[in-house]
Amino acid sequence: MHIILLGTPGAGKGTQAQLIMGNYGIPQISTGDMLRAEVKSDSALGQQLKTVLEAGELVSDDLILQIVESRLRKTDCANGFILDGFPRTTPQAEGLDIILGKIENLNLKAIEISVPDEAVIRRLSARRICAGCGKIVMPQESTPKKCDDCGGDLIQRDDDKEETIRHRLDIFKESTAPLINFYREKGVYHKVNGLQTVDAVFADIERIIK
Numbered sequence: 001m002h003i004i005l006l007g008t009p010g011a012g013k014g015t016q017a018q019l020i021m022g023n024y025g026i027p028q029i030s031t032g033d034m035l036r037a038e039v040k041s042d043s044a045l046g047q048q049l050k051t052v053l054e055a056g057e058l059v060s061d062d063l064i065l066q067i068v069e070s071r072l073r074k075t076d077c078a079n080g081f082i083l084d085g086f087p088r089t090t091p092q093a094e095g096l097d098i099i100l101g102k103i104e105n106l107n108l109k110a111i112e113i114s115v116p117d118e119a120v121i122r123r124l125s126a127r128r129i130c131a132g133c134g135k136i137v138m139p140q141e142s143t144p145k146k147c148d149d150c151g152g153d154l155i156q157r158d159d160d161k162e163e164t165i166r167h168r169l170d171i172f173k174e175s176t177a178p179l180i181n182f183y184r185e186k187g188v189y190h191k192v193n194g195l196q197t198v199d200a201v202f203a204d205i206e207r208i209i210k
């Protein structure tokens with residue numbers, strides 16, 4: 001099972017990737033998580049990436065392709081994977097094609113989770129992530145201040161500020177939206193309504209991947 005999750009920031013790709021991973025045992029490959037881990041490590045590369053991520057800009061295609069290619073070579077990807085937040089540009093999708101070309105029994109589905117911009121802005125402004133384990137939390141009034149999985153602090157991502165969210169949406173329209181046609185032409189594109197409950201979106205995804 002080789003799944004590409006497409007959709008604007010805040011569409012629910014990370015949440016659905018975690019559900020697919022839990023139910024089907026294939027790893028979530030989130031380029032955003034990998035980049036944030038690099039920033040957290042405070043390496044020289046991490047310091048450069050921090051500025052790019054905070055501004056909501058895209059990291060270079062070459063670097064992203066290098067990171068993804070070496071990740072997909074790991075043994076846990078042998079039975080499939082979920083790509084979350086990658087590819088985001090046509091050169092990345094073309095680079096991915098070359099990587100996928102080496103996989104036998106490729107079963108590729110590109111699934112767009114579709115959510116209107118205003119809902120994305122509302123969601124992302126409210127979203128918190130656990131500083132410890134990265135779990136995504138949508139706070140309700142009753143939600144505790146700490147992660148219920150690991151006890152870590154729930155914090156707002158630097159790029160989840162309204163101005164940066166709008167910029168990330170513009171970048172999506174310009175650079176990532178063309179991928180919908182890219183995968184439609186390959187006959188592997190599917191779309192689900194991301195405005196439903198998390199469980200209903202997952203049920204739609206399961207109908208596509210089963």
Ligand code: AMP
Binds near residue numbers: 159
């Ligand atoms: P995400 O967690 O997927 O929203 O990604 C957070 C940030 O990481 C993005 O706003 C970009 O700065 C960077 N990023 C993540 N994935 C990619 C990618 N495939 N190409 C370029 N930049 C990326």
